[in-house]
Amino acid sequence: MSIKHAILGLLYQKPRHGYEIKTEFEQMVHKQWPLNTGQIYTTLDRLVRDLLAEPLEGEGQDRKPYKITDKGTDELLDWLLQPVERSLFKDEFYFKLLCAKRIDFEQWRGMIDGQKRVLLMSVLEMTHLKNELDTERDTAMLLLLEGSLLHLEADMKWLELVDSLYHAEP
Template identity: 40%
Template sequence: MSIRHGLLALLERGPRYGSQLRTEFESRTGATWPLNVGQVYTTLGRFERDGMVVPSGEDDAGHALYAITDAGREELHSWYERPVDRTSPPRDELSIKLAMAVGAPGVDIRAVIQAQRHATVKAMQDYTRLKAQALAAIETGGARERDDVAWLLVLEQLIFQTEAEARWLDHSESRLVRLSVLAERGAGGAGAVAPPAPGRPATPAAAPTTAPQTTTRAARR
């Protein structure tokens, strides 16, 4: 989420002060990405330096207001028009964790996957419950309907993201099982059993000199 451009989008609706911007940003995104008010004021200072906002007096309570400039509007609408850059994807902690867990001594990577799958499914259920609440709020209407619609879009993105993560975890576990089976076959040498062709029973690649190997638990999955 581009905090800079999100704040510019709020300023386009009219002059705002720092803590007001933080509150409206979190309301629009359902507090999915909470902001520190100091971060907001730091960003406003950079905007002012770059000519994208200017001081706009004070409100009745004495809060210093900021207003967007033409340069700020140009930057905002340029952001709306250009696709999000995916050439440098953000670091994903889960991907890094599984990459580091592969072959790590004393780490059961399938246990790591199963624990994450449980957490991911729970998050998906929580997002789905919040989606139902957002839909109910939209149906009743009200002054916050625009924020509820924005929050609904964020929630649906989070639901799709967790669904994709759950599928990826299933795929990763299946991939690890297949690679484990291949490694076991490779270690078996000439006596390894070839996989059966569709509709045909397995046939030994060569006559074994010992009793047939027992199928591993992983291979049965």
């Protein structure tokens, strides 16, 4: 995920200072992704450097607000239109399977069972969060959770396939 673009999106709505960006971001993701304050200010510095945002000048400001520039708006809108690549080959568990196969690792059951436990915990956490959300106000997050749950279901089915194939080998 691009913190740069998330900040641009928040600045697109209205000018904000760093702490407001932090709280709005964490509210947007329902506190599932805490954002480091230092990362916010580092990113804001880069956005200003790249002319994508600019600080609003004024006297007596305890916190310096930033606003998005026209160039920043163009960057944000272009980013939103770009499809997102997904690659199985960059999935860490898949890579572990490739490595385990190379070294004739014999503890397949342990690898697969451990991964299943992680997936089940994710399903439980997401289902709990989903049940806490408001269906009218939190539509975007509900859609994200539904998609994630479908991916987790597919991952569980894939692990079952891997398990059956590796246990079928001589």
